[in-house]
Amino acid sequence: MNPYITNTPQEVEQMLKAIGVEILDALFAGIAPAHRPKSFDLPKGLSEYEVMRHVTALSLKNNVHVVPFIGGGYYDHYIPTAVSSLTSRGEFYTAYTPYQPECAQGTLQALFEYQSSMCALTGMEVSNASLYDGGTALYEAMMMAIRITGRDRVIMDGGVSPIYRKILKTYTHHLSYQFEETPIVHGQSSRDEIYQRLDRDTAVVILQNPNFFGAIDDLTDIIAKAHSVGALVIVSVYPVSLGLLKTPAEMGADIVTGEGQSLGLPLNFGGPYLGFMCARKKYIRKMPGRIVGETVDSKGQRCFVNTLQAREQHIRREKATSNICTNVSLCALQAAIFMAVVGKNGLKEMAQLNLDKAEYAKQVLSKIKSVEVKRSAPTFNEFTIHLHKDASEVVAAMMKKGFAAGFPLGRYYPGMERYLLVAVTEKRTKQEIDRYAKALQEVLD
Amino acid sequence: MELIFEKSIAGRKGFDFGDPDVPSHAQIPSKYARSVDAALPEVSELDVVRHYTRLSQKNFSIDTHFYPLGSCTMKYNPKFTEALARLSGFTDLHPLLAQLSGGEQWTQGALQILYELEQWMCEMTGFSDFTMQPLAGAHGELTGIMLMAAYHKSKGNTKKKYVIIPDSAHGTNPASAAVAGYETISIPSNKDGGMDLEALKAAVNEETAGLMMTVPSTYGVFEGNISEISKIIHAVDGIMYYDGANLNAVLGRCRPGDVGFDVMHINTHKTFTTPHGGGGPGAGPVGVNQKLSKFLPISRVVKRSDGVYVLDYNYPESIGYIASFYGNFGLLVRAYAYMLMLGREGLMATTDHAVLNANYIMRKLEPYYKICFDRICMHESVFSASRQAERGVHAIDIAKFLIDQQIHPPTVYFPISVPEAIMIEPTETESKQTMDNFIDKMIEADKLSQTDPAAFREFPKTMPVTRPDEVKAARDIKTSFFLASSPTDAV
Numbered sequence: 013m014n015p016y017i018t019n020t021p022q023e024v025e026q027m028l029k030a031i032g033v034e035i036l037d038a039l040f041a042g043i044a045p046a047h048r049p050k051s052f053d054l055p056k057g058l059s060e061y062e063v064m065r066h067v068t069a070l071s072l073k074n075n076v077h078v079v080p081f082i083g084g085g086y087y088d089h090y091i092p093t094a095v096s097s098l099t100s101r102g103e104f105y106t107a108y109t110p111y112q113p114e115c116a117q118g119t120l121q122a123l124f125e126y127q128s129s130m131c132a133l134t135g136m137e138v139s140n141a142s143l144y145d146g147g148t149a150l151y152e153a154m155m156m157a158i159r160i161t162g163r164d165r166v167i168m169d170g171g172v173s174p175i176y177r178k179i180l181k182t183y184t185h186h187l188s189y190q191f192e193e194t195p196i197v198h199g200q201s202s203r204d205e206i207y208q209r210l211d212r213d214t215a216v217v218i219l220q221n222p223n224f225f226g227a228i229d230d231l232t233d234i235i236a237k238a239h240s241v242g243a244l245v246i247v248s249v250y251p252v253s254l255g256l257l258k259t260p261a262e263m264g265a266d267i268v269t270g271e272g273q274s275l276g277l278p279l280n281f282g283g284p285y286l287g288f289m290c291a292r293k294k295y296i297r298k299m300p301g302r303i304v305g306e307t308v309d310s311k312g313q314r315c316f317v318n319t320l321q322a323r324e325q326h327i328r329r330e331k332a333t334s335n336i337c338t339n340v341s342l343c344a345l346q347a348a349i350f351m352a353v354v355g356k357n358g359l360k361e362m363a364q365l366n367l368d369k370a371e372y373a374k375q376v377l378s379k380i381k382s383v384e385v386k387r388s389a390p391t392f393n394e395f396t397i398h399l400h401k402d403a404s405e406v407v408a409a410m411m412k413k414g415f416a417a418g419f420p421l422g423r424y425y426p427g428m429e430r431y432l433l434v435a436v437t438e439k440r441t442k443q444e445i446d447r448y449a450k451a452l453q454e455v456l457d
Numbered sequence: 458m459e460l461i462f463e464k465s466i467a468g469r470k471g472f473d474f475g476d477p478d479v480p481s482h483a484q485i486p487s488k489y490a491r492s493v494d495a496a497l498p499e500v501s502e503l504d505v506v507r508h509y510t511r512l513s514q515k516n517f518s519i520d521t522h523f524y525p526l527g528s529c530t531m532k533y534n535p536k537f538t539e540a541l542a543r544l545s546g547f548t549d550l551h552p553l554l555a556q557l558s559g560g561e562q563w564t565q566g567a568l569q570i571l572y573e574l575e576q577w578m579c580e581m582t583g584f585s586d587f588t589m590q591p592l593a594g595a596h597g598e599l600t601g602i603m604l605m606a607a608y609h610k611s612k613g614n615t616k617k618k619y620v621i622i623p624d625s626a627h628g629t630n631p632a633s634a635a636v637a638g639y640e641t642i643s644i645p646s647n648k649d650g651g652m653d654l655e656a657l658k659a660a661v662n663e664e665t666a667g668l669m670m671t672v673p674s675t676y677g678v679f680e681g682n683i684s685e686i687s688k689i690i691h692a693v694d695g696i697m698y699y700d701g702a703n704l705n706a707v708l709g710r711c712r713p714g715d716v717g718f719d720v721m722h723i724n725t726h727k728t729f730t731t732p733h734g735g736g737g738p739g740a741g742p743v744g745v746n747q748k749l750s751k752f753l754p755i756s757r758v759v760k761r762s763d764g765v766y767v768l769d770y771n772y773p774e775s776i777g778y779i780a781s782f783y784g785n786f787g788l789l790v791r792a793y794a795y796m797l798m799l800g801r802e803g804l805m806a807t808t809d810h811a812v813l814n815a816n817y818i819m820r821k822l823e824p825y826y827k828i829c830f831d832r833i834c835m836h837e838s839v840f841s842a843s844r845q846a847e848r849g850v851h852a853i854d855i856a857k858f859l860i861d862q863q864i865h866p867p868t869v870y871f872p873i874s875v876p877e878a879i880m881i882e883p884t885e886t887e888s889k890q891t892m893d894n895f896i897d898k899m900i901e902a903d904k905l906s907q908t909d910p911a912a913f914r915e916f917p918k919t920m921p922v923t924r925p926d927e928v929k930a931a932r933d934i935k936t937s938f939f940l941a942s943s944p945t946d947a948v
Contacts (some may be wrong), residue, residue: 015798016885019810019813039813040710046857047715050800051580053580057803092472107733114921114923121515128938133493173783176781182776186606258491258492278549281555284738317927335595341735341737359475359722360780404557411563442478
């Protein structure tokens with residue numbers, strides 16, 4: 013019935029006696045008859061074996077054998093076995109939030125190392141201990157920028173993930189912020205469109221690199237221009253690409269966020285993922301979320317604690333920098349371990365492999381007559397192709413051939429129904445890429 | 458212990474990606490390339506395994522220690538749910554597959570789990586619809602308050618300004634209401650730990666958007682006047698929000714949807730025992746009645762007449778996207794497996810034994826610690842260490858004493874309305890022996906506070922570190938290995 017309840021009937025008797033009631037139901041006397049459930053019609057319980065069989069069967073109804081060329085911000089990267097082996101340790105995953113630092117130094121030090129690695133990757137000075145996911149992290153960053161500048165206009169580049177843009181609109185549509193979205197021109201952020209809208213009421217310009225279409229850019233000029241009117245700039249980044257790409261810090265960004273799924277987390281049908289946030293040090297007190305800091309104990313030894321907690325809801329309540337209580341500690345730990353196993357050279361190698369395989373795929377695909385590989389901007393591991401028919405129909409046909417062919421851009425960009433976003437990670441083999449091109453040719457012919 | 462960065466040796470590698478099988482000479486144009494490599498650690502796999510294994514051993518966890526943390530419901534996390542969540546049929550599933558034309562046929566197992574979870578949760582709570590999307594409890598709260606705002610907006614009611622919240626609430630409640638654009642009004646509790654009805658009546662008017670309540674409250678008290686409270690709020694067309702943090706105390710005994718609530722969230726990492734992960738990830742599904750269902754976030758999972766599960770985005774009054782996808786799916790799988798195993802009787806037994814255990818500890822400690830509300834408690838009890846504090850021993854000192862006894866401390870200094878609060882929630886999965894040991898140690902702490910209060914200053918003594926200097930951490934900010942420790946010139 014519930015194998016995790018350990019009290020025996022005799023113990024229950026002893027405990028009831030100690031409490032001073034005769035029967036267990038007496039403990040619920042405070043719930044008046046009028047407040048009792050009108051119904052509680054749930055199935056009978058099952059044995060562990062029965063549940064294992066049922067849920068395993070459900071897992072097999074998902075097709076994970078299709079070869080993925082789909083990304084859109086979420087990528088099929090290889091996860092070294094050591095990563096999940098370590099995060100499977102009960103001492104990590106069954107621990108609570110480290111509010112008692114003396115008995116949580118494992119989690120605290122690991123989060124400090126996570127923050128350090130995120131700083132190394134992005135070039136920024138400070139990082140928090142993680143947020144829910146890339147989209148909600150971007151929302152939190154926008155609110156942070158609004159708090160810092162005291163302004164209320166937001167300029168959002170059309171190359172920012174459409175999923176993120178939808179999230180930001182949901183959270184702010186009943187608040188009094190002005191949003192302006194600027195279109196993408198030739199695959200990259202349009203300087204003219206952004207500069208036209210920049211003024212002294214602009215709180216923040218939100219950019220993404222690589223952008224949703226896979227194009228990479230050097231955003232230094234846009235950031236400098238935004239700073240010249242006192243606006244901040246948030247850049248949402250794809251962490252694996254930073255093995256090669258210019259860092260947002262080098263470009264001058266104030267706040268950096270992104271989706272950390274690519275750092276050793278499985279795709280998991282959408283979560284749990286890892287929202288990360290880094291910033292300039294001078295903004296640390298305006299940051300949302302937990303932050304781990306180094307200090308010393310009463311004997312002078314180095315140790316780690318949750319710090320700057322006066323920003324947080326459990327202290328500040330309605331005046332907190334965010335309503336967020338949790339971070340995604342275990343996902344941050346997973347990313348920290350991933351970055352340690354892969355290491356300085358490994359991340360660069362991994363990024364190079366992604367670039368090489370994507371470039372190879374571009375070459376192969378451009379040989380197909382009815383495929384046009386968009387080349388107006390350089391890309392990392394994801395790129396856009398134009399087809400002579402509806403991309404979503406092509407994707408449906410490709411599925412029957414065993415490929416998740418990419419993400420049809422018409423899903424979020426009206427007018428782009430014939431465009432397909434194709435991602436190629438280090439896991440795709442030359443053979444898979446060749447077979448993919450062959451299948452695509454067959455579908456298009 | 459050294460940081461992983463301090464173990465780094467230039468040129469050491471922990472992983473080999475193999476030789477590329479495609480031509481490898483692509484170059485990022487230099488203006489787009491980083492100028493120096495990211496200074497990640499350079500260590501071997503063995504270095505990493507030893508480092509993080511040792512770090513893990515510096516943690517208390519449910520797998521190793523009793524964790525009577527009030528309001529956190531630190532129950533045992535069954536191993537079989539972990540095994541199921543790690544099946545490749547779940548972990549390797551790309552979330553965008555389901556959004557492709559015909560993609561539902563590739564994701565039927567996952568969609569069925571989301572659909573059935575919604576049905577289970579509706580029946581458990583008395584609501585008509587659930588969304589699995591919110592990624593944590595506080596995220597659920599924010600979603601719920603946005604649903605509240607959408608409701609008032611749809612009625613053209615622009616006067617709604619305030620959300621009423623009892624003083625015993627979690628800090629996330631007022632913070633969530635504030636983030637959603639509402640001002641908050643705090644209502645004091647009466648001497649029994651219930652809501653002060655007169656204060657409530659005085660605070661409620663046409664500008665009241667709604668009320669957020671945790672039932673049972675963080676005092677461990679079931680609110681007896683719930684029907685009357687809901688009448689007062691509904692009389693001004695306010696929305697009743699149920700914070701499900703303490704749902705573990707009432708499964709099968711009371712359903713929020715039956716007693717006047719319009720919207721709630723569930724913390725799967727509490728009641729449905731998905732692991733806490735050292736501070737997340739969690740999951741915070743939100744349930745609503747028919748008043749609010751059309752505003753729920755998209756996508757929603759529906760079952761077509763041919764039995765196929767699909768994502769449905771066609772809800773014109775929906776508040777929109779609140780998260781990138783369909784929720785923290787990996788955790789929802791665990792919650793689903795747990796519910797299936799327990800079933801109706803198992804879930805009811807959960808509540809029975811959670812409440813039994815809490816009352817047992819409360820009665821046993823009552824002679825030694827000042828009890829806040831002398832009545833039967835629900836899943837947790839709240840004491841004040843005020844007597845001990847008079848001897849110079851504070852709640853935090855007792856917490857640190859317990860750490861040396863290999864017990865994770867209860868929640869201290871919360872609820873904030875109780876001075877020197879100690880809040881104890883044993884959960885149903887702990888045995889009488891474990892609780893008796895805890896009770897003995899708590900009594901020992903009380904005795905020691907009488908004989909040698911000064912001794913407490915040195916606790917804990919047996920951990921890898923002693924009490925940290927938190928003031929220094931906040932003053933000399935060092936939050937990264939690469940950051941020189943220095944006072945911040947923060948804005």
